[in-house]
Amino acid sequence: MGHYDRSQILPSSLFFPKNCSPLSATQVSSKGFGQSRVLGYLFANSTIHQVPCIVAMQEDNTKLRIPHVLTVAGSDSGAGAGIQADLKACAARGVYCSTVITAVTAQNTIGVQGVNMVPEDFVAEQLKSVLSDMNVDIVKTGMLPSIGIVKVLHHCLKQFPVRALVVDPVMVSTSGDVLAGPSILAGFREDLFPMADIVTPNLKEASALLGGVQLETVDDMRSAAKSIHDMGPRNVLVKGGDLASSLDAVDIFFDGDNFYELRSPRVRTRNTHGTGCTLASCIAAELAKGSLMLSAVKVAKRYVGSALDYSKDIAIGNGLQGPFDHLLKLKSNVHNSCRPQVFDPSDLFLYAVTDSGMNKKWGRSITDAVKAAIEGGATIVQLREKEAETRDFLESAKACVEICRAYGVPLLINDRIDIALACDADGVHVGQSDTPASIARTLLGPEKIIGVSCKTPEQAHQAWVDGADYIGCGGVYSTNTKANNITVGLEGLKAVCLSSKLPVVAIGGIGVSNARAVMEIGVAALKGVAVVSAFFDRESVLNETRKLHALLKETTSSVK
Ligand SMILES: Cc1ncc(COP(=O)(O)OP(=O)(O)O)c(N)n1
Numbered sequence: 001m002g003h004y005d006r007s008q009i010l011p012s013s014l015f016f017p018k019n020c021s022p023l024s025a026t027q028v029s030s031k032g033f034g035q036s037r038v039l040g041y042l043f044a045n046s047t048i049h050q051v052p053c054i055v056a057m058q059e060d061n062t063k064l065r066i067p068h069v070l071t072v073a074g075s076d077s078g079a080g081a082g083i084q085a086d087l088k089a090c091a092a093r094g095v096y097c098s099t100v101i102t103a104v105t106a107q108n109t110i111g112v113q114g115v116n117m118v119p120e121d122f123v124a125e126q127l128k129s130v131l132s133d134m135n136v137d138i139v140k141t142g143m144l145p146s147i148g149i150v151k152v153l154h155h156c157l158k159q160f161p162v163r164a165l166v167v168d169p170v171m172v173s174t175s176g177d178v179l180a181g182p183s184i185l186a187g188f189r190e191d192l193f194p195m196a197d198i199v200t201p202n203l204k205e206a207s208a209l210l211g212g213v214q215l216e217t218v219d220d221m222r223s224a225a226k227s228i229h230d231m232g233p234r235n236v237l238v239k240g241g242d243l244a245s246s247l248d249a250v251d252i253f254f255d256g257d258n259f260y261e262l263r264s265p266r267v268r269t270r271n272t273h274g275t276g277c278t279l280a281s282c283i284a285a286e287l288a289k290g291s292l293m294l295s296a297v298k299v300a301k302r303y304v305g306s307a308l309d310y311s312k313d314i315a316i317g318n319g320l321q322g323p324f325d326h327l328l329k330l331k332s333n334v335h336n337s338c339r340p341q342v343f344d345p346s347d348l349f350l351y352a353v354t355d356s357g358m359n360k361k362w363g364r365s366i367t368d369a370v371k372a373a374i375e376g377g378a379t380i381v382q383l384r385e386k387e388a389e390t391r392d393f394l395e396s397a398k399a400c401v402e403i404c405r406a407y408g409v410p411l412l413i414n415d416r417i418d419i420a421l422a423c424d425a426d427g428v429h430v431g432q433s434d435t436p437a438s439i440a441r442t443l444l445g446p447e448k449i450i451g452v453s454c455k456t457p458e459q460a461h462q463a464w465v466d467g468a469d470y471i472g473c474g475g476v477y478s479t480n481t482k483a484n485n486i487t488v489g490l491e492g493l494k495a496v497c498l499s500s501k502l503p504v505v506a507i508g509g510i511g512v513s514n515a516r517a518v519m520e521i522g523v524a525a526l527k528g529v530a531v532v533s534a535f536f537d538r539e540s541v542l543n544e545t546r547k548l549h550a551l552l553k554e555t556t557s558s559v560k
């Protein structure tokens, strides 16, 4: 399938649904295929409501485009996996999903009671109907129950090429029932893999694809990813959800050059039915919106982790494996539980905070500064533009959102909730004299990240009560970047970290000379350091960020 052409910039314009009377609206990011977004805000009953995000793009004056995934998969009557999971995952990610059904299964939380294959020529007819007419961006495959259906799909994709093909090589259901026999392996290898942009086998599937080799360690997964890559796909994700030897959920991504070990805490729950379908659909949805492959995979992994965590206690069915809630809405009985877990505390590892004065001094644009910091290893970025005019700030914030999305790095805005909403940033950072975090949460909704500056345990407790995601604690050392800032020292930092229920990032006067001492206070809540001048008041942002990233890596591996 085709590679993305990120230079493909389509003209776009605002679009509102008929029943939405916008109080204000912002078009977010028009660069990159399928990324134009419109946020509408309705003012009703004294409250501002963010209306569901409409993703639309206008190619000319008559056609509106919406990112579109076609799933080619089986129906699951229990609706935890298959076509039904794909539809829900795409809806949750804001992408249109059309469906070609390859088989109808009778299944529930106990297992698969029956399978009825759709005749090949009728699969072909469905494919032709959708692909010939509906501007599909990405095709994602799931259950392909016969070699004939694989051949039909291969033929249709040659006739109607799409931008990318995501192959989830489904063979066995999570309950252990066989959904595609061994004869399908040849079809995968010969027809689908050479045209696939990514293949996403679990351990059992990877083993079957490789003739039954045992896969028991992360090193085995790396070798498997490499061998499957040799079969033709551009990228491989070997999913280690079933890896007995690991406490984390560890997946191996291989792009033909580099291996990436993607780790997340394993969610202990019975409700895991449909995770494979959902992950692949979410990758497809992110690709349809314009993400690069690694970024799409990371977002998808995080989304599945959040959905599992969110649904870990829901009870549907009496069998061993239940479905989960793709829309993260069912659970609502504990503190903060109405919030999906979208924030990953490990993102605080190396936090770059921009400064307009410093960028001006060194003659660089904010976008160049942000790009260099990310390329040097920054894991989260905050735009702290105290002197910028609002209109200029909004324009650069939009450009930075686009850069950060492409790299899969969250972007927060300092102080300005209006700018964060208008550019669809990932969140805000507020201080003790800014808009209170509780109000920021109401305005931004449950999915945005909120950080709060705290110098004391009491402030840290309040930040948690207010629904913040993390705490910025400082000044650890004295700083020239923020006027009249009180220095709390390593002791003050430690006191906040020990009391905090939220993850903490240290800030204030931190650079290569003292970051080790900061991380070595050795308190679990401390997740990283935030830096302004040691990155941006230097000649090369890239080199300085690289240096500190390497030092932190070294420090954290020796602290563990
Ligand atoms: C990560 C992080 N921590 C603390 C701050 C300081 O925020 P605040 O107290 O609101 O001060 P200003 O940055 O607005 O001057 C921060 N920005 N980021």
Ligand SMILES: Cc1nc(C(=O)O)sc1CCOP(=O)(O)O
Residues within 6 Å of the ligand: 353, 453, 454, 472, 473, 474, 475, 476, 478, 479, 480, 481, 482, 485, 486, 507, 508, 509, 510, 530, 531, 532, 533, 534
């Ligand atoms: C923005 C900010 N907040 C602080 C706090 O103590 O909350 S210290 C600070 C400035 C950090 O800049 P530098 O890395 O150049 O010292």
Ligand SMILES: [Mg+2]
Residues within 6 Å of the ligand: 414, 415, 429, 430, 431, 434
């Ligand atoms: Mg502030």
